[in-house]
Amino acid sequence: MKTLRKLFKHSMLYGIAVVMILPFLWMLSTSLKGPAEIFSLPIQWIPSSPKFENYKIAITSFPFIHFMINSIVVTGLIIIGQLFTSVLAAYAFARMEFKGKNFLFILLLSGLMLPAQTIMIPMILTLNKLNLINTLAGLIIPFTWSTLIVFLLRQFFMKIPREIEEAAMIDGCNTFQIITKIILPISKPILSTAFILIFIYGWNQYFWPLLIVNKEELYTLQLGLAYFKEVNSIETNWGALMAGTTLTMLPVITVFLFFQKKVIESIAFSGGKE
Amino acid sequence: MKKNKLTPYLLIAPTFVLFTIFFLFPLFYSFSLTFVEWNGFAIDKTFVGVSNYLRLFKDEDFINALKNTITYALWTVPLSVSISLVLSYILDEKVKGFQALKGIFFLPHIVSLVAVGVVWSWIYLPDKYGLLNVILAFFGIEIHQWLHDPDLALISLVIIGVWKSIGYNMVIFIAGLVAIPKSLYEAAEIDGAQGLQRFVYITLPMLKPTIFFVMVSSTIYSLFQIFDIVKVTTNGGPIGRTEMLVTYLYKVGFTNYEMGYASAIAFVLFAITVLITIVQKKFIEEK
Numbered sequence: 133m134k135t136l137r138k139l140f141k142h143s144m145l146y147g148i149a150v151v152m153i154l155p156f157l158w159m160l161s162t163s164l165k166g167p168a169e170i171f172s173l174p175i176q177w178i179p180s181s182p183k184f185e186n187y188k189i190a191i192t193s194f195p196f197i198h199f200m201i202n203s204i205v206v207t208g209l210i211i212i213g214q215l216f217t218s219v220l221a222a223y224a225f226a227r228m229e230f231k232g233k234n235f236l237f238i239l240l241l242s243g244l245m246l247p248a249q250t251i252m253i254p255m256i257l258t259l260n261k262l263n264l265i266n267t268l269a270g271l272i273i274p275f276t277w278s279t280l281i282v283f284l285l286r287q288f289f290m291k292i293p294r295e296i297e298e299a300a301m302i303d304g305c306n307t308f309q310i311i312t313k314i315i316l317p318i319s320k321p322i323l324s325t326a327f328i329l330i331f332i333y334g335w336n337q338y339f340w341p342l343l344i345v346n347k348e349e350l351y352t353l354q355l356g357l358a359y360f361k362e363v364n365s366i367e368t369n370w371g372a373l374m375a376g377t378t379l380t381m382l383p384v385i386t387v388f389l390f391f392q393k394k395v396i397e398s399i400a401f402s403g404g405k406e
Numbered sequence: 407m408k409k410n411k412l413t414p415y416l417l418i419a420p421t422f423v424l425f426t427i428f429f430l431f432p433l434f435y436s437f438s439l440t441f442v443e444w445n446g447f448a449i450d451k452t453f454v455g456v457s458n459y460l461r462l463f464k465d466e467d468f469i470n471a472l473k474n475t476i477t478y479a480l481w482t483v484p485l486s487v488s489i490s491l492v493l494s495y496i497l498d499e500k501v502k503g504f505q506a507l508k509g510i511f512f513l514p515h516i517v518s519l520v521a522v523g524v525v526w527s528w529i530y531l532p533d534k535y536g537l538l539n540v541i542l543a544f545f546g547i548e549i550h551q552w553l554h555d556p557d558l559a560l561i562s563l564v565i566i567g568v569w570k571s572i573g574y575n576m577v578i579f580i581a582g583l584v585a586i587p588k589s590l591y592e593a594a595e596i597d598g599a600q601g602l603q604r605f606v607y608i609t610l611p612m613l614k615p616t617i618f619f620v621m622v623s624s625t626i627y628s629l630f631q632i633f634d635i636v637k638v639t640t641n642g643g644p645i646g647r648t649e650m651l652v653t654y655l656y657k658v659g660f661t662n663y664e665m666g667y668a669s670a671i672a673f674v675l676f677a678i679t680v681l682i683t684i685v686q687k688k689f690i691e692e693k
Contacts (some may be wrong), residue, residue: 139622141496148493149510149636152569156513158537159525171535184691206517215419220631224417236418243429245623245683247630249652250676252436253659258427277424307413336518338634343660358638361524370528377524382515388516392509395516 155406163187163374170371186375190360196376198349199356206271206341206352207334214330215323222285223311227297243279248339257342270344271352275334280402281326288322289315325398328387332395335384353380414613419458436676439669446665450546468671470646471654478560479628482567487621490572494579495605508580512573519570519631523638526555526566530639563648566635567628568594575620582616583609614687622686626679651675 153367162170164182189195223298224230224255225237264270290397296318297310305313315322338354345351357380364373388395440458442451448458462468494599529537530552539549552562590608599607610617633652636642642649642657651671659668 143503145493145497145501145507148489148572150505151513152572153510153523153531154537155569158529162528167655171536173540175540180566198488217424220417221421224414228414228417229413230411233414236422239409239430240421240425243425245626245679246433247626247652247675247679248654249630249633250672250679251429251432251436252656253433253439253446253672255428257435258432274424277428277666282421305517307417332516336516336520338518338520338637342637354518356523358520360525361638364685373524374528377521381521384516384518385513388509388513390525392505392512396508396512396577399515 155235159374163378164368165371167369167371186371187379189372190376190379192358193372194356194376194380195348195351196353196356196360199351199353201381202268202351203335203353206268207271207331210275210334211327211330213272214278214281215326217277218281218285218326219311219316221282222289223307223315225282226286226289227294240279240282252343254340259344264344266345266347266350268350269348271341273365275337275340276331278344281330284326284329284402285322286317288319292318324394325401328391328398329402331387332384332399348402356380416469436669436672439666440673442477442666444665445610445663447663449664454666458667461667462670462674467646467649468655471649472674473649474647474649475629475632475651478564478567478632479625481561481564482571482628483621483624485564486568486571486624487573487617489568490575490620491579493572494576494583494611508577511646513570513578514570514572515574519634520638522566522570526562527639530562539614553640554644556647559640559644559647563632563635563639566639567632570631571624575624578620578632579613579616582613586612618689622682626682629675629679638662 143334161179163186164184164186166183169176169179211404221240223231259265259270259274264273292315296314300310300314336354337352338358340389341352341355343360345355348359357376360376361368361373439451441453441455442459443454444451493511497504501507531537531539532549532551532554533539534543534549536552538550538552543549550558553559586609590612591604594604594608630652632650633656636648636650636653637656638646642653652675655668655671655675658664658671662668
């Protein structure tokens with residue numbers, strides 16, 4: 133009875149795991165196949181000899197490298213921006229007393245669960261007024277703040293013993309020095325959590341970039357990939373399309389492979405907010 | 407100790423300046439736009455009172471989008487929650503390859519919705535070469551058109567949504583399961599409670615707040631994450647069967663340039679989100 137239950141349990145787990153990973157394997161397999169193998173029955177999961185031609189086609193027939201550079205620049209600056217603004221705000225909310233503190237914090241939290249589409253029209257009008265439409269800055273500046281990151285950092289800062297800072301204050305350190313010399317070095321675990329969260333968020337963004345830029349040279353990878361699929365839609369070169377998709381996923385998956393535990397913890401932690 | 411009274415305000419200033427310009431102001435602006443008729447370019451906006459809201463009731467496309475959105479959520483959320491609940495219950499650390507399995511289940515959650523949409527379009531290919539059709543043919547099931555079939559398109563999106571969200575929900579459930587005191591299970595064992603009974607009488611009641619949290623957040627999440635997937639796969643078709651509130655709103659705003667009416671739709675979306683959040687708060691406070 134017990135072994136039967138165990139067998140059932142395991143076959144269910146492994147069975148569903150296969151279903152979950154199948155789309156990724158299918159993508160990878162297609163991306164390495166020649167045109168004849170892509171449409172062959174029965175299905176050939178492992179290409180007879182892996183061909184990297186699809187990757188070459190994706191990169192040369194389409195400015196994938198350029199899109200990737202845009203994505204790296206945009207995501208990188210969003211990470212720096214969000215960390216900068218959030219560290220400062222989180223420190224104030226965790227450590228200082230000031231008028232309106234609670235009200236401002238609750239006000240900030242109100243932004244957590246709102247669908248982006250609710251404010252898309254006035255947002256575009258605002259960006260237009262600020263001359264940020266169709267600029268790289270427009271893909272970055274509006275996203276350099278984050279309620280979630282302020283919240284996560286604040287929780288962590290509140291747990292740091294006050295004595296550490298008091299000693300520094302007596303030594304004559306100002307607030308900025310306390311943050312950079314004392315708080316930040318001991319906050320590495322939460323900063324790496326924040327880094328991972330912002331990286332995945334920034335890299336995968338599609339909706340806002342779609343509205344903010346329509347010049348091809350400003351496309352990020354996600355926009356580029358969607359566009360690549362669209363221009364391909366009459367007679368799709370699935371091999372090249374899957375190669376492009378693999379390239380688009382690669383950075384996030386790489387981070388995940390190396391820091392799996394940390395990534396899962398970070399995302400679960402950010403979802404458990406109250 | 408003396409401290410400059412301005413310091414805390416200077417520290418929160420960067421966040422709040424951006425928050426005001428790129429969130430608070432647009433939110434209020436959006437509300438004011440729901441009372442006007444405007445194409446986004448003209449200098450003058452025409453005040454039309456609540457007629458944008460009244461129009462919603464007569465707009466068949468809007469009602470269709472609302473219906474699709476609700477149907478999508480009603481399928482995706484319970485399916486994903488129940489599958490991930492069962493999986494998290496049976497996936498314990500004694501299972502071989504625990505970390506790898508957890509990673510595999512979680513992988514779909516971290517990749518972009520655009521990439522997911524492209525890969526699934528390939529899996530759903532509507533001829534005999536499509537992977538899903540090949541697998542089903544193995545079981546003697548005929549070829550389906552999936553995303554191109556008006557009767558199957560929405561359910562095809564549901565499958566993507568479930569696949570994408572199982573891992574995340576699972577991780578939240580695992581955290582909730584760990585928090586259940588072992589002594590409860592031991593006591594149940596003495597009383598003779600076995601596998602399924604343990605699950606029904608101990609796990610489910612103890613996990614109720616977590617289940618509720620997951621249901622609410624995945625409902626809200628499914629409201630707007632569906633935009634990217636629909637845009638990449640069906641763009642609302644075939645014959646409007648996968649048109650969602652978010653994609654319809656986008657079309658009214660940026661294809662038809664009806665900013666006032668689009669804002670009214672945006673506020674319906676806003677109201678739904680707020681309503682769900684309030685229900686969640688009420689429930690948690692009761693606990």
